[in-house]
Amino acid sequence: MSGRDAFFEISNVSKVFNVKRRRGKGWLARTEKVPLRAVDKVDLSVRQGQTVAIVGESGSGKSTLANMMARVTLPTEGRITLEGEDLAAASGARLRTLRRRIQMVFQDPGSSLNPRQTVEDIIGLPLRLDGMRNRRERLARVKALLEAVHLPPDTVLRSPSSLSGGQKQRVNIARALALHPQVLLLDEPTSALDVSVQARILRLLVELREAHGLTYVIITHNLGVVRAIADSVVVMYLGQIVETGSVDDIMRRPRHPYTRTLIAAIPIVREQERALLPSTETIDGDAPSTLDRPAHCAFYSRCPMRVDTCRTKPAPPLQTGPHGIAVRCHRVDLAADVSAAPVLALAS
Ligand SMILES: Nc1ncnc2c1ncn2[C@@H]1O[C@H](COP(=O)(O)OP(=O)(O)OP(=O)(O)O)[C@@H](O)[C@H]1O
Numbered sequence: 016m017s018g019r020d021a022f023f024e025i026s027n028v029s030k031v032f033n034v035k036r037r038r039g040k041g042w043l044a045r046t047e048k049v050p051l052r053a054v055d056k057v058d059l060s061v062r063q064g065q066t067v068a069i070v071g072e073s074g075s076g077k078s079t080l081a082n083m084m085a086r087v088t089l090p091t092e093g094r095i096t097l098e099g100e101d102l103a104a105a106s107g108a109r110l111r112t113l114r115r116r117i118q119m120v121f122q123d124p125g126s127s128l129n130p131r132q133t134v135e136d137i138i139g140l141p142l143r144l145d146g147m148r149n150r151r152e153r154l155a156r157v158k159a160l161l162e163a164v165h166l167p168p169d170t171v172l173r174s175p176s177s178l179s180g181g182q183k184q185r186v187n188i189a190r191a192l193a194l195h196p197q198v199l200l201l202d203e204p205t206s207a208l209d210v211s212v213q214a215r216i217l218r219l220l221v222e223l224r225e226a227h228g229l230t231y232v233i234i235t236h237n238l239g240v241v242r243a244i245a246d247s248v249v250v251m252y253l254g255q256i257v258e259t260g261s262v263d264d265i266m267r268r269p270r271h272p273y274t275r276t277l278i279a280a281i282p283i284v285r286e287q288e289r290a291l292l293p294s295t296e297t298i299d300g301d302a303p304s305t306l307d308r309p310a311h312c313a314f315y316s317r318c319p320m321r322v323d324t325c326r327t328k329p330a331p332p333l334q335t336g337p338h339g340i341a342v343r344c345h346r347v348d349l350a351a352d353v354s355a356a357p358v359l360a361l362a363s
């Protein structure tokens with residue numbers, strides 16, 4: 016997934032937070048600072064116009080990765096480039112331009128909107144900061160943005176508190192589009208919304224992607240969302256990528272046992288697909304703490320496919336195969352995986 020198509024490149028990126036931890040008990044207890052590897056050596060290549068979904072349970076490092084991709088925080092190690100330009104090296108006017116090209120939309124549509132402002136102020140702010148001083152010109156642009164997200168022009172006068180969750184998220188999306196970004200990083204953009212509203216917001220996102228040639232990186236817990244919008248999937252577990260591939264490939268032929276458990280848990284999986292997944296594949300127990308990552312495979316304690324070598328051997332490396340497939344599991348041999356193509360022939 017690299018080379019000529021390189022657009023948004025994440026190479027060997029890690030983020031380490033120093034967190035306080037209590038050690039010992041009673042009067043012997045003391046706090047110490049320990050490194051927490053929230054994102055661990057992630058490589059990811061996003062092609063222009065593509066939608067990449069990042070999935071994985073809470074604490075797996077999805078938002079930390081997105082924050083680095085939006086240049087909200089800097090990686091501890093590694094490099095992130097957009098069309099060859101290093102995000103960490105940019106400063107001044109170049110950094111402002113880069114930031115404009117990458118916009119974020121968050122989960123809770125209300126919390127990112129100031130309740131004391133009108134929608135005109137909210138969507139107009141990035142335009143004003145970008146130098147659009149003329150209010151009439153700005154208002155016309157705000158109304159055009161509202162139209163793009165299918166909100167009526169008189170929404171400009173309203174305050175966020177008078178809007179529904181779905182309408183608030185449309186305002187967030189309009190604001191993110193104000194300065195013609197190339198990339199939208201969507202961190203759980205629909206998970207705070209009712210199911211019917213979720214579907215409408217997803218349809219809007221697809222429409223905007225086609226209309227503006229946008230590239231999306233979408234974080235979600237919901238594999239139904241992945242199916243609806245994404246081209247490829249990145250599965251994270253405890254800060255590491257454990258599997259990547261096209262949506263079709265991963266949905267039909269998940270290779271990593273963690274991905275298999277995620278897919279077995281989707282309610283909309285068709286019976287034919289479910290029949291092909293071993294019925295024992297449910298996750299038991301909690302993930303190990305990011306602070307206490309074992310030397311062996313981090314999924315070992317919960318893995319339905321584990322064998323002794325998964326505990327006695329060091330953590331497996333990420334094996335890469337054709338078509339952007341990569342898997343981190345001792346039990347999977349991509350080289351022996353002759354066609355590396357989906358095995359399930361599904362009736363549609
Ligand atoms: N600013 C921070 N300081 C210290 N630790 C942090 C910080 N931000 C995140 N972490 C830790 O990094 C790990 C990854 O967190 P992150 O928020 O990226 O996970 P996530 O996959 O987005 O989870 P969720 O699905 O709950 O949003 C967690 O262990 C979290 O506690």
Ligand SMILES: [Mg+2]
Pocket residue numbers: 077078079202
């Ligand atoms: Mg998160």
